[in-house]
Amino acid sequence: MSKIKKDESVKHQIIEASKVVFKNYGFKKANMELIAKASGKGRSTLYYYFENKDAVFKAFCEDFYEDMLEVIFKQLSPNLTIEKNLNLYTQGRLNHLIEALDTYENLLADIKSDTKFMVHLFRKIKDEEIEIIKNCLLWAIEKNEIKPIASEKLHFLSVAIVTSAGSIKKEIFLYETVKGDPNEQLQWITQLMINSLK
Structure with a gap:
């Protein structure tokens, strides 16, 4: 070896x-x-x-989220509608978060007390998610599901979708300010966004 x-x-x-x-x-x-x-x-x-516990934790989180992104990416396809792809993305993230909540209850309590640490940690993961969303949007444009978008606007829209999805999940699970079925709410906001792009 x-x-x-x-x-x-x-x-x-x-x-x-x-x-x-x-x-x-x-x-x-x-x-x-x-x-x-x-x-x-x-x-x-x-x-x-x-170097220290923080470095181990960063590697642990990256590994945990890389697994999530791999599972999500395998489900996405240019043959699916933009609605289906975005719902698979949001559902995959939601399921992953629910699994994490069940498995890492002690860890979640610590994360809730120091969210700044997590924001810094997940910069790399966020970049990968932005690329996934950008692909979904490009596939939809190629199939005329949504109107063409200039490249700089496409990047900004991808950032906005990933950021808003992450923020909504924080509101649901970390801050507990949003009640009801999170999957249903995420599908509603996805549909609203798709309708605005047609």
Whole structure:
């Protein structure tokens, strides 16, 4: 096994072990010693791959969200309508969040107390989501489902859709200001947006 593959394998083992630690202890109570013990690695090995607990948590979150994006992207298709693609996107994110709430209850409590940390952390993930939405819009334009959009406006619209979807989910799950069926509400706002683009 090459050094690069070995390094990736060890990092993966540490990230997988951190999922158990963050699930059981949340972010605040988790520490490098607990992660080292769960991964079966020494603390020196942990610090070789990750500077601190924040770095492990960032890798854990990126892995968690990359899995979500991969599942969503496999479902999207240029053969589907813009409505179907956007509903698959919002439903996929919603299901992923519900699963996270069930699995990482302790972690969610810590995230609620420090949302600025999470905003900074998910910049990379947001960029990937923007590209997914941009593809959905381009497919819809090619099929004449919606009017053509200038490239700079297309990027802005993609950013707006991803940002609003994320903000709505925060209102529903973190701040609990929106009541009712979240899936139904997200589908309604998606339909409203699509109608405005026709």
